[in-house]
Amino acid sequence: MVWQSLCLLFCRSITVHSTSNANEQCKRIYNNSNDLFRKLEAHTYGHIPFKVLQRCCQEISFGITDETFAIAVKRFEEGKADWLYNLKLNTLCYISWVSGTVVGLIFGYLIPLNLVDVFSFCLVAPFIFIATASVEKRFDVVVAVVAGVVAILLSSLPKGWNIVLACLVGCLVGGVYEWRLR
Amino acid sequence: MEVTVVIVGMAIVTFLPRLIPMLKPINPNLKFMRYIPISIFSAIVFSEIVTSNLKVFAGILTFLVAWRSRSMLLTIAFGVIVFYLLTVLF
Numbered sequence: 001m002v003w004q005s006l007c008l009l010f011c012r013s014i015t016v017h018s019t020s021n022a023n024e025q026c027k028r029i030y031n032n033s034n035d036l037f038r039k040l041e042a043h044t045y046g047h048i049p050f051k052v053l054q055r056c057c058q059e060i061s062f063g064i065t066d067e068t069f070a071i072a073v074k075r076f077e078e079g080k081a082d083w084l085y086n087l088k089l090n091t092l093c094y095i096s097w098v099s100g101t102v103v104g105l106i107f108g109y110l111i112p113l114n115l116v117d118v119f120s121f122c123l124v125a126p127f128i129f130i131a132t133a134s135v136e137k138r139f140d141v142v143v144a145v146v147a148g149v150v151a152i153l154l155s156s157l158p159k160g161w162n163i164v165l166a167c168l169v170g171c172l173v174g175g176v177y178e179w180r181l182r
Numbered sequence: 183m184e185v186t187v188v189i190v191g192m193a194i195v196t197f198l199p200r201l202i203p204m205l206k207p208i209n210p211n212l213k214f215m216r217y218i219p220i221s222i223f224s225a226i227v228f229s230e231i232v233t234s235n236l237k238v239f240a241g242i243l244t245f246l247v248a249w250r251s252r253s254m255l256l257t258i259a260f261g262v263i264v265f266y267l268l269t270v271l272f
Contacts, residue, residue: 069200118266121237124230125244125261131223132248140220147221148228155229163225170221175214 068093143174236272240265 068090075085111119135141147170154162231241244261251257 121262121265125258127223127227128244129248129254129257131227134220143217144220144224148224151225151229152232166225167221171214171217174217178213
């Protein structure tokens with residue numbers, strides 16, 4: 001189980017690196033990480049009681065992708081937490097994710113350049129869907145618009161800071177609303 | 183070694199914020215936290231689509247499809263196709 005957890009953490013990190021680095025860089029990371037991986041396996045496997053691991057896997061999705069975590073948390077809230085389900089969920093998701101990344105890395109250059117810009121919208125579209133699906137009541141729309149406008153107004157800040165500050169302002173507006181309701 | 187440290191560091195900072203709330207349930211007084219996802223996603227979407235008029239237009243159409251269909255796959259497919267058509271036409 002530990003071995004698998006580390007494998008998933010490793011794959012997650014590698015995926016992030018693979019998408020942003022050249023082939024040579026990726027090979028080097030793979031080699032370095034494989035060494036680390038073997039050492040970690042030798043040191044950790046068998047030292048942690050199985051019940052502790054089982055409990056951890058019941059309560060959390062030990063993989064760390066947003067998607068698997070969201071599914072695991074939902075099942076946890078419904079009282080259906082199941083370590084075996086989480087194990088299968090994470091393994092399948094990681095296999096598909098990592099293999100997709102590798103295929104993209106190898107065959108990505110076949111995509112015509114004019115389509116590369118279009119595919120950037122593949123990242124925006126799911127976010128539009130998730131933001132839309134998150135709206136449960138009318139005030140959520142107000143929070144969404146406020147956060148969005150703040151993010152645009154602060155777009156001159158160093159990369160990422162406008163998102164952080166917009167999130168804080170959105171939560172502040174939502175918090176004040178909740179406080180007034182009480 | 184530097185890369186290894188980065189990998190381990192990334193794993194820790196991503197994993198801990200997800201583990202801690204599961205071990206200790208969130209205080210009901212912190213209800214404002216339910217606004218975090220919608221704030222973050224709105225901020226990302228708004229700041230991303232304002233970079234070009236085509237993205238704004240495609241974003242509005244995609245939003246309408248997401249709102250009406252409630253289907254992620256359809257939303258993504260529609261958004262990409264519309265954006266592609268817009269870049270070809272304009």
